[in-house]
Amino acid sequence: xxxxxxxxxxxxxxxxxxxxxxxxxxxxxxxxxxxxxxxxxxxxxxxxxxxxxxxxxxxxxxxxxxxxxxxxxxxxxxxxxxxxxxxxxxxxxxxxxxxxxxxxxxxxxxxxxxxxxxxxxxxxxxxxxxxxxxxxxxxxxxxxxxxxxxxxxxxxxxxxxxxxxxxxxxxxxxxxxxxxxxxxxxxxxxxxxxxxxxxxxxxxxxxxxxxxxxxxxxxxxxxxxxxxxxxxxxxxxxxxxxxxxxxxxxxxxxxxxxxxxxxxxxxxxxxxxxxxxxxxxxxxxxxxxxxxxxxxxxxxxxxxxxxxxxxxxxxxxxxxxxxxxxxxxxxxxxxxxxxxxxxxxxxxxxxxxxxxxxxxxxxxxxxxxxxxxxxxxxxxxxxxxxxxxxxxxxxxxxxxxxxxxxxxxxxxxxxxxxxxxxxxxxx
Ligand code: SAH
Ligand code: SF4
Numbered sequence: 001x002x003x004x005x006x007x008x009x010x011x012x013x014x015x016x017x018x019x020x021x022x023x024x025x026x027x028x029x030x031x032x033x034x035x036x037x038x039x040x041x042x043x044x045x046x047x048x049x050x051x052x053x054x055x056x057x058x059x060x061x062x063x064x065x066x067x068x069x070x071x072x073x074x075x076x077x078x079x080x081x082x083x084x085x086x087x088x089x090x091x092x093x094x095x096x097x098x099x100x101x102x103x104x105x106x107x108x109x110x111x112x113x114x115x116x117x118x119x120x121x122x123x124x125x126x127x128x129x130x131x132x133x134x135x136x137x138x139x140x141x142x143x144x145x146x147x148x149x150x151x152x153x154x155x156x157x158x159x160x161x162x163x164x165x166x167x168x169x170x171x172x173x174x175x176x177x178x179x180x181x182x183x184x185x186x187x188x189x190x191x192x193x194x195x196x197x198x199x200x201x202x203x204x205x206x207x208x209x210x211x212x213x214x215x216x217x218x219x220x221x222x223x224x225x226x227x228x229x230x231x232x233x234x235x236x237x238x239x240x241x242x243x244x245x246x247x248x249x250x251x252x253x254x255x256x257x258x259x260x261x262x263x264x265x266x267x268x269x270x271x272x273x274x275x276x277x278x279x280x281x282x283x284x285x286x287x288x289x290x291x292x293x294x295x296x297x298x299x300x301x302x303x304x305x306x307x308x309x310x311x312x313x314x315x316x317x318x319x320x321x322x323x324x325x326x327x328x329x330x331x332x333x334x335x336x337x338x339x340x341x342x343x344x345x346x347x348x349x350x351x352x353x354x355x356x357x358x359x360x361x362x363x364x365x366x367x368x369x370x371x372x373x374x375x376x377x378x379x380x381x382x383x384x385x386x387x388x389x390x391x392x393x394x395x396x397x398x399x400x401x402x403x404x405x406x407x408x409x410x411x412x413x414x415x416x417x418x419x420x421x422x423x424x425x426x427x
Contacts, residue, residue: 001185002069004136006033007127009068009095014128016099029064029102031088034071036151038322042071046083053085064105066090066098070155074326076114086110092141092156093117116142116157123162126170133373133405134181135174139167139204143187145223147250148261148328149290149321152187159187164194164204171208171215180371180405181216184208189219190226202230209238214407216371216388220246225264227272236279243280244314244390247272248288252307253300256293261328266307273311284314284389291348292321292341294332301344308351314359314389316352320345357417360391364412367425368393372406385410393420 009031010020021027032048035041049065056062066088067079073091080086087105090098091114101111121141129135140161143153171182184205186192192201201219209217217240222231224247235241247269251257254265276283289304308316320341323334336344370385370393383397385408395410402408402424412422 001136001138001187002033002035004127004138004185005069005092005095007129007136008122008125009033009098010128011125012095012098018099018102020128024063027063028106029066029088031066031068031098034067034069036070036074036155036324038319039324040322045071049083049085053083056085064088064102066102066105068092068095068098070151072112073114073116073155074151077112080110080112089114091116093120095122118158119160121160121162123166126173129174129179132178133371134183135179136183136185137167137170137174138162138185139189140186140192144191145188145263146261146328148259149293149324151324151327154326156187159191161186161192161194163196164199164207167204168207168211171211175212175215178405180214180407181218182208183218183220185220187221188223188226190222190228190231200228200230202228202234205231205241206234206238209234209241213240216240216242218242218244218390222247224249224269224272225262227276229275232272232276232279235276235283242388242390243282244284244286244388245276246286246288247276248317249307249311250288250290251293251296251300252304253296256296256300259295259329259332260290260293266303270307270310282389284391285311286315286317286390287311287313288317288319289348289352290319290321291345292336294321294329294335296321296336296344301347304348305351308348308355312355312359313352314391315356316348318345318348318352353417357415360415360417360420363391363420364415367409367411368420368422370395370408370410372397372402372404372408374404387420391420392418393422395422395424397424 034045064087065085067086068090072089079089087110088101089112093116094113097113104111142157142159144159146153190201323330368387370387372385376382376384376394381398382394384392384394393410408424410422411425412420414421
Protein backbone atom coordinates (compact mmCIF):
# COMPACT_ATOMS: atom_id res chain seq x y z
CA UNK A 1 0.00 0.00 0.00
CA UNK A 2 2.84 2.35 0.78
CA UNK A 3 4.50 1.49 -2.54
CA UNK A 4 1.35 2.60 -4.31
CA UNK A 5 1.07 5.73 -2.13
CA UNK A 6 4.66 6.60 -3.03
CA UNK A 7 3.72 6.33 -6.71
CA UNK A 8 0.77 8.67 -6.11
CA UNK A 9 3.02 11.14 -4.27
CA UNK A 10 5.62 10.94 -7.08
CA UNK A 11 2.90 11.75 -9.58
CA UNK A 12 1.72 14.79 -7.59
CA UNK A 13 5.33 16.00 -7.32
CA UNK A 14 6.06 15.45 -10.99
CA UNK A 15 3.03 17.51 -11.98
CA UNK A 16 4.58 20.39 -10.01
CA UNK A 17 7.88 20.10 -11.81
CA UNK A 18 9.82 17.86 -9.40
CA UNK A 19 11.81 14.86 -10.55
CA UNK A 20 12.49 11.59 -8.72
CA UNK A 21 16.14 10.76 -7.95
CA UNK A 22 17.58 7.56 -6.48
CA UNK A 23 20.58 9.52 -5.20
CA UNK A 24 19.94 11.02 -1.75
CA UNK A 25 22.95 13.34 -2.07
CA UNK A 26 21.48 15.24 -5.00
CA UNK A 27 17.95 15.46 -3.59
CA UNK A 28 16.47 18.89 -2.84
CA UNK A 29 13.82 17.14 -0.79
CA UNK A 30 13.76 13.74 0.90
CA UNK A 31 10.38 12.23 1.70
CA UNK A 32 10.08 9.27 4.04
CA UNK A 33 6.87 7.35 3.58
CA UNK A 34 6.17 5.66 6.89
CA UNK A 35 4.28 2.83 8.60
CA UNK A 36 3.04 2.85 12.21
CA UNK A 37 1.64 -0.68 12.48
CA UNK A 38 4.44 -1.87 14.77
CA UNK A 39 6.96 0.01 16.88
CA UNK A 40 9.82 -1.51 14.93
CA UNK A 41 8.72 0.25 11.72
CA UNK A 42 8.80 3.60 13.50
CA UNK A 43 12.18 2.92 15.12
CA UNK A 44 13.67 2.39 11.67
CA UNK A 45 12.40 5.78 10.53
CA UNK A 46 13.84 7.51 13.62
CA UNK A 47 17.20 5.86 12.86
CA UNK A 48 17.02 7.03 9.26
CA UNK A 49 16.26 10.59 10.41
CA UNK A 50 19.25 10.47 12.77
CA UNK A 51 21.38 9.34 9.82
CA UNK A 52 20.24 12.36 7.78
CA UNK A 53 20.88 14.69 10.71
CA UNK A 54 24.49 13.48 10.95
CA UNK A 55 24.94 13.71 7.21
CA UNK A 56 23.66 17.28 7.09
CA UNK A 57 26.04 18.41 9.87
CA UNK A 58 28.85 18.14 7.33
CA UNK A 59 26.96 19.93 4.57
CA UNK A 60 25.99 23.54 3.96
CA UNK A 61 23.13 22.91 1.54
CA UNK A 62 20.64 20.89 3.50
CA UNK A 63 17.80 18.99 1.81
CA UNK A 64 14.27 19.52 3.01
CA UNK A 65 13.17 16.42 4.92
CA UNK A 66 9.51 15.44 4.98
CA UNK A 67 7.83 12.61 6.87
CA UNK A 68 4.67 11.40 5.16
CA UNK A 69 2.17 8.60 5.81
CA UNK A 70 0.98 6.96 9.01
CA UNK A 71 3.77 8.13 11.33
CA UNK A 72 3.09 11.70 10.24
CA UNK A 73 -0.57 11.18 11.07
CA UNK A 74 0.17 9.61 14.45
CA UNK A 75 2.83 11.99 15.73
CA UNK A 76 2.02 15.18 13.74
CA UNK A 77 3.68 18.30 15.21
CA UNK A 78 5.58 16.22 17.78
CA UNK A 79 7.69 15.02 14.87
CA UNK A 80 8.86 18.59 14.28
CA UNK A 81 9.78 18.93 17.96
CA UNK A 82 11.38 15.50 18.22
CA UNK A 83 13.36 15.77 15.01
CA UNK A 84 14.84 19.13 14.06
CA UNK A 85 15.79 17.81 10.64
CA UNK A 86 12.11 17.39 9.72
CA UNK A 87 10.33 20.40 8.22
CA UNK A 88 7.28 18.91 6.54
CA UNK A 89 4.82 16.42 8.09
CA UNK A 90 1.97 15.18 5.91
CA UNK A 91 -0.64 12.51 6.64
CA UNK A 92 -2.08 9.99 4.13
CA UNK A 93 -5.04 12.16 3.05
CA UNK A 94 -3.13 15.43 2.48
CA UNK A 95 -0.60 14.50 -0.22
CA UNK A 96 -2.04 17.06 -2.63
CA UNK A 97 -0.54 19.78 -0.39
CA UNK A 98 3.01 18.44 -0.73
CA UNK A 99 4.35 20.74 -3.51
CA UNK A 100 2.98 23.86 -1.81
CA UNK A 101 4.35 22.84 1.60
CA UNK A 102 7.79 22.00 0.21
CA UNK A 103 7.82 25.45 -1.39
CA UNK A 104 7.04 27.02 1.98
CA UNK A 105 9.65 24.86 3.70
CA UNK A 106 12.33 26.05 1.30
CA UNK A 107 11.71 29.58 2.55
CA UNK A 108 11.99 28.40 6.14
CA UNK A 109 8.36 27.72 7.06
CA UNK A 110 7.85 24.31 8.60
CA UNK A 111 4.42 22.78 8.12
CA UNK A 112 2.07 20.04 9.29
CA UNK A 113 -0.98 18.77 7.34
CA UNK A 114 -2.69 15.75 8.89
CA UNK A 115 -6.41 16.21 8.37
CA UNK A 116 -8.12 12.90 7.57
CA UNK A 117 -10.75 12.89 4.85
CA UNK A 118 -13.95 10.92 4.37
CA UNK A 119 -13.70 11.13 0.59
CA UNK A 120 -10.08 11.41 -0.61
CA UNK A 121 -9.11 8.43 -2.79
CA UNK A 122 -6.69 10.20 -5.21
CA UNK A 123 -8.91 8.72 -7.87
CA UNK A 124 -7.92 11.31 -10.50
CA UNK A 125 -4.17 10.86 -9.99
CA UNK A 126 -2.33 8.39 -12.22
CA UNK A 127 0.36 6.81 -9.99
CA UNK A 128 3.88 7.21 -11.38
CA UNK A 129 4.87 3.58 -11.89
CA UNK A 130 8.41 2.62 -12.71
CA UNK A 131 8.30 -1.11 -13.24
CA UNK A 132 6.47 -2.77 -16.07
CA UNK A 133 5.33 -6.24 -14.97
CA UNK A 134 3.33 -5.89 -11.76
CA UNK A 135 1.33 -2.91 -10.58
CA UNK A 136 -0.26 -2.13 -7.22
CA UNK A 137 -3.60 -0.44 -7.27
CA UNK A 138 -5.40 0.86 -4.17
CA UNK A 139 -9.14 0.39 -4.63
CA UNK A 140 -10.03 1.82 -1.24
CA UNK A 141 -8.47 3.72 1.65
CA UNK A 142 -8.86 3.60 5.43
CA UNK A 143 -10.45 0.98 7.66
CA UNK A 144 -13.57 0.80 9.87
CA UNK A 145 -12.78 -2.42 11.68
CA UNK A 146 -11.03 -1.12 14.78
CA UNK A 147 -9.25 -4.32 15.71
CA UNK A 148 -8.23 -3.59 19.29
CA UNK A 149 -4.46 -3.71 18.62
CA UNK A 150 -4.38 -1.78 15.36
CA UNK A 151 -3.44 1.81 14.68
CA UNK A 152 -4.60 1.86 11.03
CA UNK A 153 -8.15 3.25 11.58
CA UNK A 154 -6.56 6.17 13.47
CA UNK A 155 -3.79 6.91 10.97
CA UNK A 156 -5.67 6.29 7.72
CA UNK A 157 -9.21 7.24 8.71
CA UNK A 158 -12.56 5.84 7.63
CA UNK A 159 -13.01 3.36 4.86
CA UNK A 160 -13.88 4.73 1.41
CA UNK A 161 -13.88 3.02 -1.99
CA UNK A 162 -12.89 4.30 -5.42
CA UNK A 163 -15.54 4.16 -8.15
CA UNK A 164 -15.58 0.82 -10.00
CA UNK A 165 -15.44 2.39 -13.44
CA UNK A 166 -12.31 4.38 -12.76
CA UNK A 167 -10.54 1.30 -11.35
CA UNK A 168 -11.48 -0.73 -14.45
CA UNK A 169 -10.26 2.15 -16.68
CA UNK A 170 -6.95 2.30 -14.82
CA UNK A 171 -6.42 -1.46 -15.17
CA UNK A 172 -7.22 -1.29 -18.90
CA UNK A 173 -4.61 1.45 -19.26
CA UNK A 174 -2.04 -0.64 -17.37
CA UNK A 175 -2.77 -3.65 -19.55
CA UNK A 176 -2.28 -1.53 -22.69
CA UNK A 177 1.06 -0.32 -21.30
CA UNK A 178 2.20 -3.93 -20.99
CA UNK A 179 1.64 -4.67 -17.30
CA UNK A 180 0.96 -8.37 -16.76
CA UNK A 181 -0.18 -8.50 -13.16
CA UNK A 182 -2.15 -6.16 -10.97
CA UNK A 183 -2.80 -6.39 -7.25
CA UNK A 184 -5.98 -4.77 -5.96
CA UNK A 185 -5.21 -3.30 -2.56
CA UNK A 186 -7.13 -2.30 0.53
CA UNK A 187 -6.96 -2.84 4.29
CA UNK A 188 -10.14 -4.83 3.84
CA UNK A 189 -10.61 -5.34 0.07
CA UNK A 190 -13.57 -7.65 0.42
CA UNK A 191 -15.69 -4.91 1.99
CA UNK A 192 -15.19 -2.80 -1.18
CA UNK A 193 -18.38 -1.06 -2.31
CA UNK A 194 -18.94 1.21 -5.28
CA UNK A 195 -21.06 4.06 -3.89
CA UNK A 196 -22.92 4.61 -7.17
CA UNK A 197 -23.82 1.12 -8.40
CA UNK A 198 -23.47 -0.59 -4.97
CA UNK A 199 -21.26 -3.18 -6.72
CA UNK A 200 -19.25 -5.28 -4.26
CA UNK A 201 -15.74 -6.70 -4.51
CA UNK A 202 -16.71 -9.90 -6.33
CA UNK A 203 -18.26 -7.79 -9.12
CA UNK A 204 -15.20 -5.54 -9.31
CA UNK A 205 -12.69 -8.39 -9.46
CA UNK A 206 -14.79 -10.21 -12.09
CA UNK A 207 -14.83 -7.10 -14.30
CA UNK A 208 -11.09 -6.66 -13.86
CA UNK A 209 -10.48 -10.33 -14.69
CA UNK A 210 -12.54 -9.97 -17.88
CA UNK A 211 -10.19 -7.27 -19.24
CA UNK A 212 -7.69 -9.81 -20.55
CA UNK A 213 -6.95 -13.47 -19.96
CA UNK A 214 -3.23 -12.66 -20.04
CA UNK A 215 -3.52 -10.23 -17.12
CA UNK A 216 -3.08 -11.81 -13.71
CA UNK A 217 -5.20 -10.40 -10.90
CA UNK A 218 -4.28 -10.55 -7.20
CA UNK A 219 -5.91 -8.96 -4.17
CA UNK A 220 -5.01 -8.26 -0.57
CA UNK A 221 -6.04 -8.07 2.28
CA UNK A 222 -9.29 -9.91 2.91
CA UNK A 223 -11.02 -9.91 6.29
CA UNK A 224 -12.46 -13.31 7.30
CA UNK A 225 -15.74 -11.70 8.34
CA UNK A 226 -16.36 -10.29 4.86
CA UNK A 227 -15.32 -13.31 2.79
CA UNK A 228 -18.40 -13.89 0.63
CA UNK A 229 -19.30 -17.05 -1.28
CA UNK A 230 -19.51 -14.91 -4.42
CA UNK A 231 -15.88 -13.84 -4.05
CA UNK A 232 -14.78 -17.47 -3.60
CA UNK A 233 -16.78 -18.36 -6.72
CA UNK A 234 -15.11 -15.57 -8.72
CA UNK A 235 -11.62 -16.79 -7.72
CA UNK A 236 -12.63 -20.31 -8.75
CA UNK A 237 -14.20 -19.18 -12.04
CA UNK A 238 -11.46 -17.04 -13.57
CA UNK A 239 -8.14 -18.71 -14.45
CA UNK A 240 -6.38 -15.34 -14.36
CA UNK A 241 -7.45 -14.55 -10.78
CA UNK A 242 -4.45 -15.93 -8.95
CA UNK A 243 -4.95 -18.99 -6.80
CA UNK A 244 -3.77 -17.35 -3.62
CA UNK A 245 -5.85 -15.93 -0.79
CA UNK A 246 -4.33 -14.04 2.11
CA UNK A 247 -6.69 -14.42 5.05
CA UNK A 248 -5.24 -13.09 8.30
CA UNK A 249 -6.42 -15.07 11.32
CA UNK A 250 -4.24 -13.35 14.00
CA UNK A 251 -4.89 -16.01 16.68
CA UNK A 252 -6.24 -19.53 17.01
CA UNK A 253 -8.05 -18.80 20.27
CA UNK A 254 -11.64 -17.54 20.36
CA UNK A 255 -10.94 -15.81 23.66
CA UNK A 256 -8.09 -13.80 22.15
CA UNK A 257 -10.00 -13.11 18.90
CA UNK A 258 -12.80 -11.62 21.01
CA UNK A 259 -10.35 -9.39 22.88
CA UNK A 260 -8.86 -8.38 19.52
CA UNK A 261 -12.33 -7.36 18.28
CA UNK A 262 -11.88 -9.47 15.15
CA UNK A 263 -15.61 -10.34 15.16
CA UNK A 264 -15.32 -13.94 13.97
CA UNK A 265 -14.75 -17.25 15.69
CA UNK A 266 -12.29 -19.96 14.74
CA UNK A 267 -15.25 -22.14 13.74
CA UNK A 268 -16.39 -19.44 11.28
CA UNK A 269 -12.85 -19.02 9.98
CA UNK A 270 -12.38 -22.76 9.45
CA UNK A 271 -15.75 -22.88 7.68
CA UNK A 272 -14.48 -20.34 5.14
CA UNK A 273 -11.19 -22.21 4.72
CA UNK A 274 -13.16 -25.39 4.04
CA UNK A 275 -15.32 -23.62 1.43
CA UNK A 276 -12.25 -22.16 -0.27
CA UNK A 277 -10.39 -25.46 -0.36
CA UNK A 278 -13.35 -27.39 -1.71
CA UNK A 279 -14.20 -24.79 -4.39
CA UNK A 280 -10.64 -24.00 -5.53
CA UNK A 281 -8.28 -26.93 -5.88
CA UNK A 282 -4.58 -25.99 -5.53
CA UNK A 283 -5.35 -22.76 -3.71
CA UNK A 284 -2.50 -21.36 -1.60
CA UNK A 285 -3.58 -19.81 1.68
CA UNK A 286 -1.49 -17.37 3.67
CA UNK A 287 -2.14 -15.52 6.92
CA UNK A 288 -0.99 -13.05 9.58
CA UNK A 289 -0.40 -14.12 13.19
CA UNK A 290 0.25 -12.06 16.31
CA UNK A 291 2.14 -13.80 19.14
CA UNK A 292 1.97 -12.72 22.78
CA UNK A 293 -1.22 -10.64 22.80
CA UNK A 294 -2.16 -9.28 26.28
CA UNK A 295 -3.39 -12.13 28.54
CA UNK A 296 -2.46 -14.80 25.97
CA UNK A 297 -2.05 -18.06 27.91
CA UNK A 298 -0.07 -21.10 26.90
CA UNK A 299 -3.41 -22.73 25.94
CA UNK A 300 -4.26 -19.79 23.63
CA UNK A 301 -0.82 -20.08 22.06
CA UNK A 302 -1.29 -23.83 21.62
CA UNK A 303 -4.63 -23.13 19.90
CA UNK A 304 -2.76 -20.94 17.39
CA UNK A 305 -0.26 -23.72 16.70
CA UNK A 306 -3.13 -26.21 16.28
CA UNK A 307 -4.88 -23.90 13.83
CA UNK A 308 -1.71 -23.46 11.76
CA UNK A 309 -1.39 -27.26 11.58
CA UNK A 310 -5.01 -27.66 10.61
CA UNK A 311 -5.14 -25.03 7.85
CA UNK A 312 -1.72 -25.80 6.34
CA UNK A 313 -0.75 -22.31 5.22
CA UNK A 314 1.64 -21.86 2.30
CA UNK A 315 3.08 -18.84 4.11
CA UNK A 316 2.50 -16.40 6.95
CA UNK A 317 3.55 -13.00 8.26
CA UNK A 318 4.25 -13.58 11.94
CA UNK A 319 4.66 -10.80 14.47
CA UNK A 320 5.18 -10.16 18.17
CA UNK A 321 2.42 -8.07 19.69
CA UNK A 322 3.49 -4.42 19.70
CA UNK A 323 1.43 -2.02 21.86
CA UNK A 324 0.30 1.04 19.87
CA UNK A 325 -0.71 4.18 21.73
CA UNK A 326 -4.33 5.23 21.20
CA UNK A 327 -5.62 1.72 20.45
CA UNK A 328 -8.01 -0.14 22.75
CA UNK A 329 -5.42 -2.81 23.54
CA UNK A 330 -2.94 -0.15 24.66
CA UNK A 331 -5.06 0.36 27.78
CA UNK A 332 -4.47 -3.28 28.68
CA UNK A 333 -1.36 -4.47 30.42
CA UNK A 334 1.22 -5.76 27.91
CA UNK A 335 1.63 -8.71 30.28
CA UNK A 336 3.27 -11.40 28.16
CA UNK A 337 6.99 -10.91 28.81
CA UNK A 338 9.33 -10.14 25.93
CA UNK A 339 11.06 -13.47 26.52
CA UNK A 340 7.81 -15.44 26.23
CA UNK A 341 6.69 -13.43 23.18
CA UNK A 342 9.93 -14.29 21.40
CA UNK A 343 9.68 -17.94 22.44
CA UNK A 344 6.11 -18.23 21.13
CA UNK A 345 6.88 -16.34 17.95
CA UNK A 346 9.84 -18.62 17.23
CA UNK A 347 7.72 -21.69 17.81
CA UNK A 348 5.12 -20.36 15.37
CA UNK A 349 7.77 -19.51 12.76
CA UNK A 350 9.39 -22.94 13.07
CA UNK A 351 6.10 -24.77 12.67
CA UNK A 352 5.00 -22.60 9.74
CA UNK A 353 8.35 -23.05 7.95
CA UNK A 354 8.14 -26.82 8.25
CA UNK A 355 4.60 -26.78 6.82
CA UNK A 356 5.65 -24.51 3.92
CA UNK A 357 8.59 -26.82 3.21
CA UNK A 358 6.32 -29.85 3.16
CA UNK A 359 3.70 -28.15 0.96
CA UNK A 360 6.32 -26.88 -1.50
CA UNK A 361 7.82 -30.36 -1.82
CA UNK A 362 4.45 -31.52 -3.21
CA UNK A 363 5.10 -29.28 -6.24
CA UNK A 364 8.17 -31.37 -7.16
CA UNK A 365 7.70 -32.94 -10.58
CA UNK A 366 4.82 -30.70 -11.60
CA UNK A 367 4.92 -28.07 -14.34
CA UNK A 368 3.70 -24.65 -13.25
CA UNK A 369 3.03 -21.44 -15.15
CA UNK A 370 5.39 -18.68 -13.99
CA UNK A 371 5.28 -14.97 -14.77
CA UNK A 372 8.91 -13.95 -15.32
CA UNK A 373 10.05 -11.00 -13.17
CA UNK A 374 13.83 -10.47 -12.94
CA UNK A 375 17.27 -12.05 -12.44
CA UNK A 376 17.51 -13.86 -9.10
CA UNK A 377 19.60 -12.14 -6.41
CA UNK A 378 22.16 -14.93 -6.16
CA UNK A 379 22.94 -15.68 -9.80
CA UNK A 380 22.35 -13.39 -12.83
CA UNK A 381 22.02 -16.46 -15.09
CA UNK A 382 19.05 -17.56 -13.07
CA UNK A 383 15.80 -15.68 -13.17
CA UNK A 384 12.84 -15.61 -10.81
CA UNK A 385 9.13 -15.30 -11.25
CA UNK A 386 5.98 -16.32 -9.41
CA UNK A 387 3.39 -19.01 -9.82
CA UNK A 388 -0.31 -18.21 -9.66
CA UNK A 389 -0.09 -19.41 -6.03
CA UNK A 390 2.51 -16.65 -5.42
CA UNK A 391 5.43 -19.03 -4.94
CA UNK A 392 8.83 -17.69 -5.92
CA UNK A 393 10.25 -19.88 -8.66
CA UNK A 394 13.86 -19.82 -9.90
CA UNK A 395 15.00 -21.21 -13.28
CA UNK A 396 18.06 -20.94 -15.59
CA UNK A 397 17.93 -18.17 -18.22
CA UNK A 398 21.53 -18.03 -19.49
CA UNK A 399 21.03 -16.43 -22.86
CA UNK A 400 18.19 -14.23 -21.66
CA UNK A 401 15.79 -16.24 -23.72
CA UNK A 402 12.97 -15.21 -21.42
CA UNK A 403 12.22 -11.60 -20.49
CA UNK A 404 10.33 -9.87 -17.70
CA UNK A 405 6.62 -10.19 -18.41
CA UNK A 406 6.81 -13.53 -20.28
CA UNK A 407 4.79 -16.49 -19.13
CA UNK A 408 6.87 -19.70 -19.01
CA UNK A 409 6.12 -23.25 -17.89
CA UNK A 410 8.59 -24.43 -15.30
CA UNK A 411 9.07 -28.06 -14.34
CA UNK A 412 9.88 -28.11 -10.63
CA UNK A 413 12.98 -30.12 -9.66
CA UNK A 414 13.86 -28.98 -6.15
CA UNK A 415 12.06 -27.07 -3.39
CA UNK A 416 12.76 -25.34 -0.07
CA UNK A 417 10.38 -23.71 2.43
CA UNK A 418 10.59 -20.43 0.49
CA UNK A 419 11.45 -21.23 -3.15
CA UNK A 420 10.77 -23.63 -6.01
CA UNK A 421 13.63 -24.44 -8.45
CA UNK A 422 13.14 -25.88 -11.92
CA UNK A 423 13.64 -25.64 -15.66
CA UNK A 424 11.55 -24.10 -18.37
CA UNK A 425 9.83 -26.67 -20.56
CA UNK A 426 8.64 -25.64 -24.01
CA UNK A 427 5.10 -26.73 -24.76
N1 SAH B 1 -5.80 -4.82 7.07
C1 SAH B 1 -5.00 -5.95 7.10
C2 SAH B 1 -3.55 -5.68 7.48
C3 SAH B 1 -3.29 -4.78 8.60
S1 SAH B 1 -1.67 -4.56 9.19
C4 SAH B 1 -5.66 -6.98 7.99
O1 SAH B 1 -6.58 -6.69 8.70
O2 SAH B 1 -5.24 -8.11 7.95
C5 SAH B 1 -0.88 -6.11 8.83
C6 SAH B 1 -0.72 -7.02 9.99
O3 SAH B 1 0.06 -6.43 11.01
C7 SAH B 1 -2.01 -7.41 10.72
O4 SAH B 1 -2.73 -8.40 10.05
C8 SAH B 1 -1.49 -7.89 12.05
O5 SAH B 1 -1.15 -9.25 12.03
C9 SAH B 1 -0.21 -7.06 12.23
N2 SAH B 1 -0.38 -6.05 13.27
C10 SAH B 1 -1.21 -4.98 13.27
N3 SAH B 1 -1.10 -4.30 14.43
C11 SAH B 1 -0.19 -4.96 15.19
C12 SAH B 1 0.34 -4.76 16.49
N4 SAH B 1 -0.06 -3.74 17.26
N5 SAH B 1 1.28 -5.64 16.94
C13 SAH B 1 1.69 -6.68 16.16
N6 SAH B 1 1.22 -6.92 14.94
C14 SAH B 1 0.28 -6.07 14.45
FE1 SF4 C 1 -6.09 -2.96 11.32
FE2 SF4 C 1 -8.08 -4.68 11.67
FE3 SF4 C 1 -8.33 -2.68 9.90
FE4 SF4 C 1 -6.66 -4.71 9.39
S1 SF4 C 1 -8.88 -4.84 9.60
S2 SF4 C 1 -6.22 -2.52 9.16
S3 SF4 C 1 -5.88 -5.22 11.42
S4 SF4 C 1 -8.14 -2.46 12.11
